[in-house]
Amino acid sequence: MIPSYDPNDTEAGLKLLEDLTTNAEAIQQQVLHQILSQNSGTQYLRAFLDGESDKNQQSFKNKVPVVNYDDIKPFIQRIADGESSDIVSAQPITELLTSSGTSAGKPKLMPSTAEELDRKTFFYSMLVPIMNK
Structure with a gap:
């Protein structure tokens, strides 16, 4: 999920940075989805998610406490x-x-x-x- 680009291509890098910051909310949703898909079965998250990969942000916020x-x-x-x-x-x-x-x-x-x-x-x-x- 990590984007790739040529760090020596300044214009491509700036465009990627612009895209990432313009679409930050959608990207954060994708990141949360990926994290939960990969890690919902871990001992820590199982205690809150009952083994389900609850990928809904609001449901995640309701089930997993800030620590x-x-x-x-x-x-x-x-x-x-x-x-x-x-x-x-x-x-x-x-x-x-x-x-x-x-x-x-x-x-x-x-x-x-x-x-x-x-x-x-x-x-x-x-x-x-x-x-x-």
Whole structure:
């Protein structure tokens, strides 16, 4: 679902950026749909979605609560302890990143997948057309 373009083609990059920002709401709906399709069977989401891939935004908002790090810390700790299962992601966790620890005085662990790395690479590549403009 990550768009592709030639980062050296400034005009194509700027057009893609314009398309992405103009259609942000529709794109966010697609992203939520994709996330839920892939991850509705994870241990974390099953607790709220009963194993259904509820792709409706309003229904998702009604069923899955807004949480903070302390709420999900036990799940992340299980991953850090080496448990290999679909705890929070259907994709394998490829690395555990750590925050700087500046907000709470203690670093937080953040699970990451290969797809997440691809997404970050894409976002960083979107800087090139802007800088070349």
